[in-house]
Amino acid sequence: MEGEYPWYTLVPAVEPLAQGDILHSVPFMFPAGESCGDSWVNCEEYDVIVMSQSCDLIEQKVDSVILSSLFSLDEHITEIARSDSKKAIVKTKNKLRRGEIIAYHLLNRCTIPGHESGYMFVDLKNPRSLPLEVVQHLAAGLPYRVRLCPPYREQLSQAFARVFMRVGLPSTIPEFTG
Numbered sequence: 001m002e003g004e005y006p007w008y009t010l011v012p013a014v015e016p017l018a019q020g021d022i023l024h025s026v027p028f029m030f031p032a033g034e035s036c037g038d039s040w041v042n043c044e045e046y047d048v049i050v051m052s053q054s055c056d057l058i059e060q061k062v063d064s065v066i067l068s069s070l071f072s073l074d075e076h077i078t079e080i081a082r083s084d085s086k087k088a089i090v091k092t093k094n095k096l097r098r099g100e101i102i103a104y105h106l107l108n109r110c111t112i113p114g115h116e117s118g119y120m121f122v123d124l125k126n127p128r129s130l131p132l133e134v135v136q137h138l139a140a141g142l143p144y145r146v147r148l149c150p151p152y153r154e155q156l157s158q159a160f161a162r163v164f165m166r167v168g169l170p171s172t173i174p175e176f177t178g
Contacts, residue, residue: 007108007152010115010144017132017139018054019157020148022047022070026138028128047071049122049148050135051160057132064129068160073106073119080104080121096121102166105159107148115146122156124163 011021025045032040048067056062073093078084080101081092096106103125110117139145148156 005151006149008110008112008115008146009149010112011147012144013140013142016054017050017057017065017136018147019050019052019057020054020153021050021139022146022148023050023067023135023138023142026067026130026135028130046128047120048128049156051127051157053157060132062132065132065135067128067130067135069123069126069128070107070120071123072117073121076121099159102159102163105156107152107156110146112146115144122159124160127160 011018024047026048027043027045029041029043032042046067047070049070050057051066051068052062057065073096077089077092080096081088083089092101095101096104099105103123105122105124107120107122109119147153
């Protein structure tokens with residue numbers, strides 16, 4: 001089944017930027033001081049995946065690109081599990097696999113030679129954005145980039161939408177008992 005529906009493909013720099021493109025070490029600036037009026041900033045780099053719709057990017061219907069941070073599952077699982085016990089880690093990994101932790105989305109390992117990675121998860125609750133021209137420039141500076149393939153790209157998009165479409169009701173229908 002993996003050969004029939006690969007998770008990732010490699011695209012050359014000349015390919016237009018698209019949803020599901022993975023970019024590494026993308027710089028973001030944040031205010032360094034306690035007040036927004038400070039002129040000092042910190043710069044942090046993140047691996048990211050493009051969340052904006054491909055049609056909007058290609059047609060340049062957006063000024064900014066929505067990006068979500070990517071993290072190594074093995075390096076950050078204890079933060080998500082809030083424990084370092086083997087039982088809690090396995091339980092959390094399986095909850096991620098089933099999509100039960102709404103803030104994160106699990107991606108499979110990448111086995112493309114020269115671009116291998118372990119399992120990764122996407123932070124859906126803290127999207128970032130950069131100007132379209134900046135992200136296009138970063139993507140064009142790479143000879144090749146990894147792109148998440150359908151239907152996994154659409155599954156990620158759906159998970160992202162679930163984070164923002166949740167509705168908190170003031171009351172719910174009571175549980176049925178008989």
